[in-house]
Amino acid sequence: MKRRFAFSTAPAPDIVLACDRADLLARYRQRFELPPGTIYLDGNSLGALSTDARERLHRVACVEWGESLIESWNAHDWISAPERVGAKVARLIGARADEVLVCDSTSVNLFKLVRAALDLRPDRSVVLSEPGNFATDLYVIEGAIAGDASRTLRLEPRERVLDAIDGHTALVVLTHVHYKSAAMHDLRAITDRAHEHGALVLWDLSHSAGAVELDLDAAAADMAVGCGYKYLNGGPGAPAFLYLNRAHHATALSPLRGWMGHARPFAFVDHYEPAPGMRGGGRCHRATSSYGLGSRSWQWRPDAR
Numbered sequence: 290m291k292r293r294f295a296f297s298t299a300p301a302p303d304i305v306l307a308c309d310r311a312d313l314l315a316r317y318r319q320r321f322e323l324p325p326g327t328i329y330l331d332g333n334s335l336g337a338l339s340t341d342a343r344e345r346l347h348r349v350a351c352v353e354w355g356e357s358l359i360e361s362w363n364a365h366d367w368i369s370a371p372e373r374v375g376a377k378v379a380r381l382i383g384a385r386a387d388e389v390l391v392c393d394s395t396s397v398n399l400f401k402l403v404r405a406a407l408d409l410r411p412d413r414s415v416v417l418s419e420p421g422n423f424a425t426d427l428y429v430i431e432g433a434i435a436g437d438a439s440r441t442l443r444l445e446p447r448e449r450v451l452d453a454i455d456g457h458t459a460l461v462v463l464t465h466v467h468y469k470s471a472a473m474h475d476l477r478a479i480t481d482r483a484h485e486h487g488a489l490v491l492w493d494l495s496h497s498a499g500a501v502e503l504d505l506d507a508a509a510a511d512m513a514v515g516c517g518y519k520y521l522n523g524g525p526g527a528p529a530f531l532y533l534n535r536a537h538h539a540t541a542l543s544p545l546r547g548w549m550g551h552a553r554p555f556a557f558v559d560h561y562e563p564a565p566g567m568r569g570g571g572r573c574h575r576a577t578s579s580y581g582l583g584s585r586s587w588q589w590r591p592d593a594r
């Protein structure tokens with residue numbers, strides 16, 4: 290049973306304690322290591338350290354890296370971490386396992402997907418977003434269309450976004466849960482409207498993933514990104530995630546062509562040939578030890594429902 294509490298004034302202590310008792314996630318508190326007496330409300334910026342992550346970090350550094358050295362890429366399967374950890378994030382955002390990669394930063398993933406989306410809609414001029422969207426989203430769009438006179442960034446207030454989508458719209462880029470106000474866009478309605486007009490939608494889920502229910506596949510979402518270090522508790526420097534609907538796997542191509550996105554990365558040939566599916570569409574570099582950090586907590590959350 291889900292219960293919601295709303296207060297206009299500070300609640301009495303017995304109500305607060307009742308909320309704690311009713312909280313389905315309360316038992317997970319024991320799995321985080323906070324300094325005594327700390328009430329930590331900054332998980333929207335940097336999630337707290339979990340015991341699992343601390344143990345995993347120690348294992349990756351001291352056992353895997355320290356003892357297995359270069360063999361760890363295969364022995365401990367570091368090489369497939371973007372896909373393997375991506376499959377765990379997929380469960381949190383309502384995606385299929387092969388639609389999510391964990392790699393790079395949110396800003397870099399935004400850039401890759403904005404460019405890939407524009408290449409899928411070459412005859413359309415407008416990238417639509419809202420004023421006050423998280424700064425990096427707007428800056429990345431500006432950078433992605435810089436030098437391309439056929440494209441413009443149009444900013445419409447959130448209540449006008451739906452009506453602003455039309456036949457000129459190539460791509461809508463919105464942060465699902467707003468980083469300041471926590472206002473939530475209707476992901477399904479905006480995605481539906483975009484599709485009715487032949488446009489694509491790229492969702493920034495940095496403040497949604499791990500915090501609110503998401504079902505990207507049910508909404509037929511096109512693309513999404515999100516941070517690994519906020520509600521996913523991946524720790525400082527944790528890679529971000531990138532979602533690309535299967536419908537776009539055969540056609541979307543990352544503008545950043547790293548060797549790990551190549552169909553035969555170890556052939557070391559001189560020309561790029563994209564790997565089929567998600568790897569060619571999204572991946573450009575390989576894993577680091579930070580993949581280990583969040584990966585444990587990214588598999589608990591669905592059990593908490």
Ligand SMILES: Cc1ncc(COP(=O)(O)O)c(C=O)c1O
Binds near residue numbers: 396397423464468496
């Ligand atoms: C909504 C949103 N998008 C993107 C980012 C940028 O992430 P990064 O700096 O890791 O690329 C942030 C960072 O706080 C964010 O809150």
